[in-house]
Structures are given as structure tokens and as C-alpha cells.
Amino acid sequence: MTLAGSAAPVPYEVQWAATSNQSSGSALAANTTIGGFADGLVxxxxxxxxxxxxxxxxxxxxxxxxxxxxxxYSGTPTLVLAAQ
Structure with missing residues (x-):
């Protein structure tokens, strides 16, 4: 994943954690799906x-x-959540 700008793109990483206020979590990759996250949210x-x-x-x-x-620089990550 990258941020587009006036020069070379700047890479960034996105992570997901099942609890609030975390500084690290499971790495998410562009254009891929990942399952197994559950936390009783619904x-x-x-x-x-x-x-x-x-x-x-x-x-x-x-x-x-x-x-x-x-x-x-700008970029728009899209996160899609679906029931398993």
C-alpha cells in the first residue's frame, strides 16, 4: 500500500487488532482477504x-x-468487513 504524492510513492502498512487502543496487530495486505477475526462485536x-x-x-x-x-501525499485504504 502506498501514498501517492509529488514524487515517489510512500509505502505504509495496515494492521488490525481485535481490541481497542492497540499499537500493533495482524498485518493486512492489499487486495487480499483474511479471516478468523472474532471478538463478539455483534x-x-x-x-x-x-x-x-x-x-x-x-x-x-x-x-x-x-x-x-x-x-x-494522499491515499485511500478500503476495508471491507463481512460475516463468516
Missing amino acids: DRTCTLVNTTSASLIVILRSAALSSATAGS
């Missing part, structure tokens, strides 16, 4: 029970940032 009637139970962590590594040129 009950048997598909009612949302806990809206603060997970963390989506975006990481920009120092090596990528130090080699980036000054300017504006």
Missing part, C-alpha cells in the same frame, strides 16, 4: 454491541518517511 440478532472493540493501525516506517520528498 450478537446473535446482528445487533451492534460494542463499538470500541478493535483497532485499525496505520504505520509509516521511518525509512519511508526519511526518503520522502516534501509535498502533499
Whole structure:
């Protein structure tokens, strides 16, 4: 995954953790699916029970940032959640 900008793209990483306020989690890769995440977020009637139970962590590594040129960068990650 990369941020597009005025020069070379800047790579970033995305991680998922099943609890809130985490600084690391399971790595997510672009254009792939991953299963097995469960945390009781939705009950048997598909009612949302806990809206603060997970963390989506975006990481920009120092090596990528130090080699980036000054300017504006942008990117849009898309996260699709589906029942298993």
C-alpha cells in the first residue's frame, strides 16, 4: 500500500487488532482477504454491541518517511468487513 504524492510513492502498512487502543496487530495486505477475526462485536440478532472493540493501525516506517520528498501525499485504504 502506498501514498501517492509529488514524487515517489510512500509505502505504509495496515494492521488490525481485535481490541481497542492497540499499537500493533495482524498485518493486512492489499487486495487480499483474511479471516478468523472474532471478538463478539455483534450478537446473535446482528445487533451492534460494542463499538470500541478493535483497532485499525496505520504505520509509516521511518525509512519511508526519511526518503520522502516534501509535498502533499494522499491515499485511500478500503476495508471491507463481512460475516463468516
